Each structure stands twice: as C-alpha cells, then as structure tokens.
Amino acid sequence: MRFDLVDLQLFIAVADARSITGGADRAHLALASASERIKGLEQAFGVALFKRGRRGVELTAAGESLLDHARLVIHNVEAMRGDLARFASGVRASVLLLANTSGLSEHLPRALASFLREHPDINVDVEERESTDIAAAIASGAADLGFAAEHALPETIERFLFSEDRLTLVASRRSVLGGRRQIDFKDTAGHAFVGLTSATALQVHIGKHAARLGMRLHFRARLRDFDAICQMVAADVGVAVVPEAAARRCARSMPIAIVRIRDSWADRRLVICARNFKSLPRPAKLLVEHLRSTAVAR
Template sequence: MRFDLVDLHLFIAVADERSITRGAVRAHLALASASARIKGLEQTFGAVLLRRGRRGVELTAAGESLLDHARIVIHNVDAMRGDLAAYASGVRASVHLLANTSGLSEHLPKALAAFLREHPDINVDVEERESTDIAAAIAIGAADLGFAAKHALPDNAERFRFSEDRLILVAPRRGEFAGRRQIDFQELTTCDFVGLTNSIALQGHIAKHASRLGMRLRFRARLRDFDAICLMVAADVGVAVVPEAAARRCARSMPIMMIKIRDPWANRRLAICARSFKALPRPAKQLVEHLRKAAQ
C-alpha cells in the first residue's frame, strides 16, 4: 500500500468538511492535487471511499472505516512528535486525559498528584468534558484516556471502575427539608437552586435530567466551586446538587444536610476508559496502572 500522512490529513479534512474543495483548502493543497490523492487512496484500498454529489461528498462504509483509522494514526503520530520534541526541552512525555466535573474536582486530584510526584518526566494534560463528550472523543482517538460515568460509555470502549459518584442534594439544616433522608428530584420544582456555571459539564448533566422531567430550575447563584456552592446553601440561599464526596467534606464545617436523590441518574459509577489500553503510549499505560491501583 502506498499512501502517506498528507493523504490521511487530507481525507480527515474532506470528511470533516464534507467537501473535497473545502478539504483541500484546509489541507493546503490545490484542488487537482487533492482529487488525485483521494482517487489514489481509493485505488490503493480497492474501495470507493466517497460518494460525490452536488452538495458535497458523503462517506461510504469503507470511508467511515478509513476515517476512524486515520484519526488514530494522526493522533499517535502527533503524540510521538510531542514526546520526542519534549526530550529536547527536558520533559519526556505528556498524557491527554479527559475528565468529567466530579472526576476533575473530587476523585482524580489525589491520584494524579501521587502519579506526577512519582513520574517527574511525564506531564498530564487534563481537560474537563461531559461524560458523553468524553465517550465520543475516546471513540475517535482524540485523547489518550477518559474519566467518565460508566453508563455513557459505548460497549466497545475498554474501561475499569474507579469510584462511585453519587449526586446528593444539599440543603440548609433548618430549612423545609429538615429531617428528610431521601427525595425525588421532581419534588424540587419550586425550589431556589445554587448551581454550577453553564460551562461546567456536571451542570449540563443536571440540567438535561431536569428538562426530561419537565422542570425549569431557578438559580439564585451560579459558581464554579463546590465549597462556595455549599456556603451559599448554608446561608439559606437555595438548595444544590453536588457530588457526595464534596457534600461530606463541606458538611463537616458547614450547617448543611445531605439528602439522597432517588432518581437513578444521580447514582453514577465512574470509570477510566480508553479505546484500547494495550495500544496506549507507554506514559499513558503507566498512568493507567497507577489509577488501577488507586481505584476505590
């Protein structure tokens, strides 16, 4: 087979743009050269990769398969370049990890800190995403590892359980829910809430399930920090939904109470996931082994 990285970059660009013309521009190639390269790929693989039409191109099943593999190849090449370039600056490697809000704020910091202390030659680039977005990114090879709710992961994603992540309602100790141990989320329709900013992934998760129940949550304040949210609840500004780990920590020093939310979506299992643990670069494999040992 004869094809190169330019061909793969071009094919990804054409697939993303759904146009050979726009793909050629994005890949910095002349249209004639781009067309010839696409035809060369089809001849190399002996399969039609694109269906041409007036409004652009559509991927065939073979094209979808090639796109999937091309993204993995380009991701691995970029990782290789980054790792080798890092040798010149004294840092060996970097691992790209996507994590949901709870993982990033409550479950990962301690384990990551220990890993980074033990491996001064490895950097970890952590990016916050919603669990469903993490699953999609891992599926196309856009990141090395993901830390997401297990229910959001596709069957073909490899994973192992890391921790439980129950979402808890926190309320003032002397408020209207005093004495309650459990509650259905639907009961909170008329409540004032203290929540996370819209840019934070967990807030999207909560808002999505509220919408499915026909609820429109009323927010008195939006903050980026669970401790700050719990302080607002303690001051009787409203109620809030936060991870149980954060709620327990804050309840030790604040006059708030924790109430179990009965709805199934509030009880999540968090997992470390990858497209293939075996195919990961060595630094990512080292992080995986560390996280396996740290799993609760």
C-alpha cells in the same frame, strides 16, 4: 499499497467538509492535486471511499472505516511529535486526561499528586469535559484517556471502575427540605438553587435531566467549587446538587443536610476509560496502572 500522511489528512478534511473542494482548501492543496490523491487512495485500497453527488461527497461504508483509522493514525503521529518535542525541551512526556467535574474536583487530585511524585519526568494535562464528550473523544481517537460516568460510554470503549459517585441534594438544616432523607428530583421544583457555572460539565448533566422532567431551575448563585456552593446552602440561599463525597466532606464543618435523590441518573459509576489500554503510549499506561492500583486501594 502506497499513501502518506498528507493523503490521510486530506481524506479527513474531505470527509469533514463533505466536499473535495472544501477538503482541498482545508488541507491547503490545489483541487487537481487533491482529486488525484483521493483517486490514488481509492486505488491503493481497491475500494470506493466516497459517493460523488451534485452537492458534494458522502462516505461509503469503507470510507467510514478508513476515517476511524485515519483519525487514530493522525492523533498518534501528533502525540509522537509532541512527546519528541518535549524531549528536546527537557520534559520527557505528557499525558492528556479528560475528566468530568466530579473526577476533577473530588476523585482525581490525590491520585494524580502521588503519580506525579513517583514520575517526575511525566506531566499530566487534565481537561474538564462532560462524560458524553469524553466518550466521543475516546471513541474517535482524539484523546487517549478519560475519567467519565460509565453510563455515557459505548460498549466498544474499555474501562475499569475507579469509584462510585452518587449525586445528592444538599439543603440548609433550617430549610423545608432539611428534614428530608430522600426525594424525587421533580419535588425540588420551585426551590431556589445554588449551582456550578453554566458551562461546567456536571451542571450541563444536571440541567439535561431537569429539562427532561420539564423543570426550569432557578439559580440564586453560580460558583466554581463545591465548598463555596455548600457554604451558600448552609446560609439558606438555596439547595444544590453535588457529589456525595463533597457533601459529606462539607457536612463535617457546615450546617447542611444531605438528601438522597431517588432518580436513577443520580447514581453514577466513575470509570477510567480508553479505546484500548494495551495500545496506549507508555506514559499513559503508567498513569493507568497507578490509577488502577489507587482504585483497588480505595
């Protein structure tokens, strides 16, 4: 069985473009050369990878399977190149961790700080994403490690619990909702809100559930962190939805009330996830071990 990385990169390009011509352009290959390489791949595996039609090509079941493996192989090769390049520049390794808003702001900083102190030769790049996007990136092999809400993950992704993360409503103690202990989210309709910036993963999550309830949230202000949001709430600018950990921390120094949201989407289990923990690169495995021990100690 003979094929190379160029064949796999071309195969991915053709699959994404749904066209051998389009794939050849993306892979910077002549059409004749691209066609020969695709035929060679099919001969090497002994199966048809594409169904040809007038409007282009579609993957066969075998092609779908190869696409998953090909993306993973290319991702691992790129990770290998990156790690070796860092050796040459004096930095030994780097781990990419995708995290949702709550993880990035409330749950991860302390654990990551202690890991970085213990491993001065490893860097950690944390990128904020919505949990569903993290799940897709992990499943496709585009990322090694994620910190996400468990409900967004398919069964095929491995995970372990890091922390519970209830979303809660905060309101000024002087406001109409300040005396409530719990509330259905639909009952907040008509109230002014203070929220995160619109592109933030958590704000997207809240917005989706509001839309399902037929609600259009009116935001008086959008800010970048939970402390600033809670300060606005304390000043009776509006109400806000924030993680309970942030709400309790801010309530110690601000006149805000914490109101439990009864809707099921407000209860979230935050997990560390990977396609396969055993197959992770060594730096990522070290980070996983540290996060696992931190989760147990919480």
